[in-house]
Amino acid sequence: MADDAARPLEGTRIGWIGTGVMGCSMAGRLHAAGARVTVHTRTPEKAAALRNFGIGWVDDPRELLATSDLVFTMVGYPADVEEVYLGERGLVPALERSEAPLLIDMTTSAPALAARVDASARERGTCALDAPVSGGDVGAREGTLSIMVGGDLDAFERARPAFEVLGRTIVRQGAAGAGQHTKMVNQTLIATNMIGMCEGLLYAERAGLDPQGVLASVGGGAAGSWSVANLAPRILRGDFAPGFFVEHFIKDLGIALDEAHRMELALPGLALAKQLYEAVRAQGHGRAGTQALYLALRQLSARSGDAER
Amino acid sequence: MADDAARPLEGTRIGWIGTGVMGCSMAGRLHAAGARVTVHTRTPEKAAALRNFGIGWVDDPRELLATSDLVFTMVGYPADVEEVYLGERGLVPALERSEAPLLIDMTTSAPALAARVDASARERGTCALDAPVSGGDVGAREGTLSIMVGGDLDAFERARPAFEVLGRTIVRQGAAGAGQHTKMVNQTLIATNMIGMCEGLLYAERAGLDPQGVLASVGGGAAGSWSVANLAPRILRGDFAPGFFVEHFIKDLGIALDEAHRMELALPGLALAKQLYEAVRAQGHGRAGTQALYLALRQLSARSGDAER
Numbered sequence: 312m313a314d315d316a317a318r319p320l321e322g323t324r325i326g327w328i329g330t331g332v333m334g335c336s337m338a339g340r341l342h343a344a345g346a347r348v349t350v351h352t353r354t355p356e357k358a359a360a361l362r363n364f365g366i367g368w369v370d371d372p373r374e375l376l377a378t379s380d381l382v383f384t385m386v387g388y389p390a391d392v393e394e395v396y397l398g399e400r401g402l403v404p405a406l407e408r409s410e411a412p413l414l415i416d417m418t419t420s421a422p423a424l425a426a427r428v429d430a431s432a433r434e435r436g437t438c439a440l441d442a443p444v445s446g447g448d449v450g451a452r453e454g455t456l457s458i459m460v461g462g463d464l465d466a467f468e469r470a471r472p473a474f475e476v477l478g479r480t481i482v483r484q485g486a487a488g489a490g491q492h493t494k495m496v497n498q499t500l501i502a503t504n505m506i507g508m509c510e511g512l513l514y515a516e517r518a519g520l521d522p523q524g525v526l527a528s529v530g531g532g533a534a535g536s537w538s539v540a541n542l543a544p545r546i547l548r549g550d551f552a553p554g555f556f557v558e559h560f561i562k563d564l565g566i567a568l569d570e571a572h573r574m575e576l577a578l579p580g581l582a583l584a585k586q587l588y589e590a591v592r593a594q595g596h597g598r599a600g601t602q603a604l605y606l607a608l609r610q611l612s613a614r615s616g617d618a619e620r
Numbered sequence: 621m622a623d624d625a626a627r628p629l630e631g632t633r634i635g636w637i638g639t640g641v642m643g644c645s646m647a648g649r650l651h652a653a654g655a656r657v658t659v660h661t662r663t664p665e666k667a668a669a670l671r672n673f674g675i676g677w678v679d680d681p682r683e684l685l686a687t688s689d690l691v692f693t694m695v696g697y698p699a700d701v702e703e704v705y706l707g708e709r710g711l712v713p714a715l716e717r718s719e720a721p722l723l724i725d726m727t728t729s730a731p732a733l734a735a736r737v738d739a740s741a742r743e744r745g746t747c748a749l750d751a752p753v754s755g756g757d758v759g760a761r762e763g764t765l766s767i768m769v770g771g772d773l774d775a776f777e778r779a780r781p782a783f784e785v786l787g788r789t790i791v792r793q794g795a796a797g798a799g800q801h802t803k804m805v806n807q808t809l810i811a812t813n814m815i816g817m818c819e820g821l822l823y824a825e826r827a828g829l830d831p832q833g834v835l836a837s838v839g840g841g842a843a844g845s846w847s848v849a850n851l852a853p854r855i856l857r858g859d860f861a862p863g864f865f866v867e868h869f870i871k872d873l874g875i876a877l878d879e880a881h882r883m884e885l886a887l888p889g890l891a892l893a894k895q896l897y898e899a900v901r902a903q904g905h906g907r908a909g910t911q912a913l914y915l916a917l918r919q920l921s922a923r924s925g926d927a928e929r
Contacts, residue, residue, distance in 0.1 A: 422827070445841045459837045482837045484829055492827040493834050496820045500843035503816025506889035511809045514876070517883045518731070518801040520793055525802050528768045528791045532754045534809035536845030567823070574826045577921045580815035583892055612886045 318345030319472055325349070326375030326382040326412065328395060330358045333444070334385035336451035337417070337477050342366050344476040349375055373405040379412045381473060388562055389420045396428045396439070403431045411437035413466050415473075417458075419443040419559075421566050422488035422495070423573075429462055429487035438463045440470060441487060443494035444478065447554050455479045459497070461489035495567040501538065501601070502564055502584035508538045509605040512546060513612070522547050542602040553600040560601050561588050627654030628781055634658070635684030635691040635721065637704060639667045642753070643694035645760035646726070646786050651675050653785040658684055682714040688721045690782060697871055698729045705737045705748070712740045720746035722775050724782075728752040728868075730875050731770075731797035731804070732882075738771055738796035747772045749779060750796060752803035753787065756863050764788045768806070770798035804876040810847065810910070811873055811893035817847045818914040821855060822921070831856050851911040862909040869910050870897050 323346045327338040330352040338361055342348040349367035351374075352358045362368055369375060372395065375382050382402065384395055396403050402414065414432055416425065416439065425441035432439040440462035450456040456478035460467055467483045474481045484493045511534075515525045522543075530539050545551070564585040571578050587607060594610060596603040632655045636647040639661040647670055651657040658676035660683075661667045671677055678684055681704065684691050691711065693704055705712050711723065723741055725734065725748065734750035741748040749771035759765040765787035769776055776792045783790045793802045820843075824834045831852075839848050854860070873894040880887050896916060903919060905912040 445838065445843065447842070450841075457837050457841050480837060480840060482833055484833055484837065489827075489829055492824070492829055493837050495827075496824045496829070496834050497838040497841070497843045499823055500816045500820040500838060500845070500848060503819065503889070504813040504843075504845060507809045507812025510812065510887045510889050511805045513885060514808055514880060514883075514887065515801070515805045517885050518798075518804075518879070520798060520801055520805070524791055524793055525805050528766050528789060528793065528802050529754065529806040529809060531789060532759075532766050532806070533756070533846045533850075534754065534806045534813075536809070536813060536847075537842050538845075539809060541842075570827070571823060574823075575921060575923060576822060576826050577917075578819045578823065579892060579896070579917075579920075580812070580819050580889070583888060587888070608886075608888075611888075612884060614884060 320476060321345035323347070323473065324378060324380045325473065326351070326372075326379035327385075328352065328372050328375070328383065329385040329418070330361060331385065331387070332448050333451045335361060336448065337383075337385065338366065339364065340454055340476050341473060346473070349378065351375060373400070373402060376402060376405055376412060377407065377410055381415060381470060382412045383415045383417060385417045387418070389424050389566065392416055392418050392420045392424060392428070397431060403428065403435060406432065406435035406437060408436035411435060413437060413469055414439040415442050415470055416440070417442050417444055419494050419563050419566070420491055422491040422570055425461060425491045426486075426488040438466050439487065440466055441490040442470070442474070443490055445494070445497050446478070450478070458482075459484055459490040459493035461485055461491060462487045492570070495563070495570060498560070498563040499567055499578065499581050502560070502588075503580040504536050504538050505542075505601060505604050506580075506584055506587065506608075508536070508543055509546070509608045512543060512605060513608055545600075546602050546605045551596065551599040551603045551606065553598065555601050556597070557588060557591050557599055557601060557603055558597040561585065561592060564588060629785060630654035632656070632782065633687060633689045634782065635660070635681075635688035636694075637661065637681050637684070637692065638694040638727070639670060640694065640696070641757050642760045644670060645757065646692075646694065647675065648673065649763055649785050650782060655782070658687065660684060682709070682711060685711060685714055685721060686716065686719055690724060690779060691721045692724045692726060694726045696727070698733050698875065701725055701727050701729045701733060701737070706740060712737065712744060715741065715744035715746060717745035720744055722746060722778055723748040724751050724779055725749070726751045726753055728803050728872050728875070729800055731800040731879060734770060734800050735795075735797040747775050748796065749775055750799040751779070751783070752799055754803070754806050755787070759787070767791075768793055768799040768802035770794055770800060771796045801879070804872070804879060807869070807872040808876055808887065808890050811869070811897075812889040813845050813847050814851075814910060814913050815889075815893055815896065815917075817845070817852055818855070818917045821852060821914060822917055854909075855911050855914045860905065860908040860912045860915065862907065864910050865906070866897060866900050866908055866910060866912055867906040870894065870901060873897060
């Protein structure tokens with residue numbers, strides 16, 4: 312392929328750490344856009360598919376530093392982010408001022424940690440962007456993610472061509488940490504809306520209504536939402552497969568509540584959502600999709616006769 | 621106008637009780653569609669505009685019975701519905717079997733009351749539909765309401781031409797009361813989503829983000845909803861004017877929770893929403909729009925320094 316428009320990242324050297332469902336699709340898109348991508352992941356088998364496509368591999372993530380213009384991370388929890396960047400064998404302590412790449416964390420993680428990673432990176436001649444995403448596995452595959460970015464403006468512009476391969480809505484929200492804060496707003500909106508969606512379905516069912524007919528009446532108006540349009544039908548089909556894992560959502564809600572606590576902000580809806588999702592996990596649905604909230608709310612009002620159904 | 625398509629209700633005699641913001645627009649639309657409309661309302665001044673358009677007026681709502689094919693009601697609270705239909709000077713006791721019109725209550729009211737009105741009407745040779753709506757003042761004016769109907773199927777078909785003048789989404793949800801139950805699902809979805817929307821804005825503001833930028837990032841994805849698209853911008857403009865009154869919403873949430881109690885269904889999100897809306901009213905915003913929930917949630921975490929702002 313010699314078409315420059317189709318390979319906007321030709322000549323860009325990218326290091327990528329973390330090849331879960333999201334990371335794998337995203338690194339693959341950067342490769343297809345012409346970047347020279349090298350990956351590292353804790354569990355090498357997860358990167359096997361990428362290696363088959365001719366994407367490079369390193370055993371020690373620090374090897375990516377000297378050979379990359381941009382280093383992306385997409386790992387699991389804030390503790391993983393901290394270890395990858397600031398740990399004893401982390402990226403930041405290994406940075407060489409002369410050839411330090413721009414660091415970009417796309418994990419959903421803690422705003423304060425993002426600011427700390429950026430500050431540490433600045434001491435070594437580069438900086439870090441926090442750039443969490445929404446849009447799920449489909450968005451990662453199709454390059455339609457919303458990318459919420461915090462950090463230095465010039466660094467944001469340097470990363471933009473890569474962001475444009477990964478996402479459709481790309482907004483710099485402010486200084487380091489602002490991307491993570493924005494993602495917390497996103498999760499706050501989703502969490503509380505999920506409660507209403509599940510409670511609405513449970514009400515409809517117990518009142519003896521046909522839930523499909525109810526959705527036809529209510530889905531197009533002021534009660535409408537992405538969750539009602541996309542997740543309610545899955546619940547009605549009994550499909551609780553993960554678009555987004557309950558246990559990851561609990562992590563996010565925990566971060567949001569920690570931040571709210573730090574900011575002295577009472578968020579009763581978010582707190583309730585977190586508690587209900589704890590119940591979802593306790594009932595064995597931690598690896599189900601977030602729509603499994605329905606199961607825990609149903610369990611809450613299960614009547615003795617319902618057990619045999 | 622002799623165009624039949626533009627006057628689908630030519631020859632239909634309609635009685636209309638209750639000419640608030642919604643009722644006034646709706647009765648006007650039926651008149652414009654060719655129906656011979658006669659109205660009654662508790663506060664005659666509210667019907668003045670309609671009378672200027674040549675719409676008839678009666679002082680006693682029972683006068684509508686002998687001269688109407690369909691009698692609609694759009695009043696305030698379940699107690700009003702009960703009085704209008706079943707009270708001492710109500711419609712049902714005054715029904716004459718020989719010329720009883722179809723009764724249609726479009727108020728958002730209690731499902732059990734709707735079933736009771738229908739049962740009483742059947743004893744007198746007719747029946748009643750419950751047909752609450754969503755879509756607000758704009759939907760009433762433009763005829764784009766969603767109409768959620770409970771009651772007899774043949775009666776529903778008889779009323780359908782009038783419903784089609786008033787709304788765009790018209791679904792019969794089941795027997796008498798099913799329309800009201802569906803509206804309760806609608807309000808349950810809205811109420812809990814409103815909490816998330818307001819909490820998301822408060823988080824964004826306290827984190828120092830630009831809320832407009834945040835909405836650009838989160839509004840188009842899994843966090844998206846009608847409320848985020850339509851009410852969040854009003855909140856950011858400081859516009860708390862009513863699309864839908866807080867005090868009416870509290871009524872609806874109370875009905876939904878009463879029904880849930882009767883059905884032995886725990887709805888923690890809805891219960892929290894009701895409590896928070898009680899706070900909105902307590903703080904003096906009962907006649908504001910539902911987006912005033914933001915004010916009460918903000919008050920919850922107001923810091924001593926915020927008072928002077």
